[in-house]
Amino acid sequence: MQKIDRAWLDAHPLPDPGRGTDKDGRGRVVLVGGAEFVPGGLRLTGEAVLRAGAGKLQMATVAAVATALGVLLPEAAMIALPADKDGEIAVEGAQRLLDPVSQADTLIIGPGMSGSETTSQLVAQLLESPRADLTILLDAAAITCAGALQSTLVRHEGHIVMTPHHGEMASMTGLHIEEIRSSPVAAALNAARTCNAILVLKAADTIVATPDGCLLSYSSECIGLATGGSGDVLAGIIGGLMARGALPLQAAAWGVWTHGEAGKLLASQIAPLGFLARDLLEKIPSLLKSDADTRRLSR
Incomplete structure (x- = not known):
């Protein structure tokens, strides 16, 4: 298993947009999620998408909160969707998303959504037609639906990234959470192979597994990251990087x-505990600036 460290990153540099690249060239993201009673998580994911360097963002959520969310993140366009009786995105919303998704480079589904039969139907419809030029990230409630959608996920030929914590992994796989905690590598590998997707199993020691058996790991040693909204930020960073052209x-x-x-920077600058998920956002651009970027900008 390889560690995700500066040496690994330098060996796998991010795509350089180059001078003169316009907004479309930096990638178009459609972000689907949120609900009437959990609107804020989508803002965290959306801002992380843009902080990671994507050029355009459309956020799709229930109509009741779409305007307020658009004001909170004015850099994004909003898509107002119908809600069901529980305030979640209704299944009918999938039809409203067909055209925006057809023009997107990356689709993110799940932040701020609750797991339900309605969510399962919505996710299934959005994943129904694979495209070779579309990358997808499934987070939160969209992951818990994935167990029933394995044949659909496989058809996307490795263009999907899933970011479960141990509880979501248990819901997706049917494994007991203690089984996952005791054998996280085996659980991650099996899920990646079964779903033909990149699997990011989030924990203090995060594991990234691929369908062909590649394993990467990262130890954060930062308890402050265990806070509400932290995973929403991670989803946005990954989605934004895929939109820029990075492989899953x-x-x-x-x-x-x-x-x-x-998280480590905030722990040293603020305190080990008590920083917020939204505090992570402003740290993203400088951390993504590689040595190659520094050399290019200094010319």
Whole structure:
């Protein structure tokens, strides 16, 4: 198992947009999530997408909160969707998303959503038609639906990244959470192979597994990252990097490292506990700036 460290990152540099690249060239993201009673997580993911360097962002959420969320993140366009009786995105919203997704480079589904039959149907419809030029990130509630969608996930041919914590992994796989805690490597590898996807199993020691058996690891040693919204930020970083052109494994590794290093910086600057998930956001751009970027900008 390889460690995700500066040496690994230098050996796998992020794509350079180059001079003159426009917003479309830096990648278009459609982010689907949120609910009437959990609107804020989508803001964290959306801002992380842009902080990671993506050029365009459309956030799709229930109409009742879409305007307020658009004001909170004015850099993003909003897509207002119908809600079901529980305030979650209704299944009918999938039809409203067909055109935006057809023009996107990356689709992120799940932040701020609750697991339900409605969510399962929505996710299934959004994943129904694989595209070779579309990368997808499944987070939170979208992951818990994945266990019933394995045949669909496989058809995306490795273009999907999933970011479960141990509880979501248990829901997706049917394993007991203690089984996952005792054998996280085996659980991550098996899920990656079964779903033909990049699997990011989040914990203090995060594991990134690929369908062909590649394993990467990152130890954050930062208890402050165990806070509400932290995973929403990680999802946005990975999604934003994929939109920029990073391969799914590359984006996952860079995202995990950036998220963890941002936590370490905040722990030293503020305190080991008490910083907020939104505090991570401003740390993202400088951490993603590689030595190659520094040399290019200094010319």
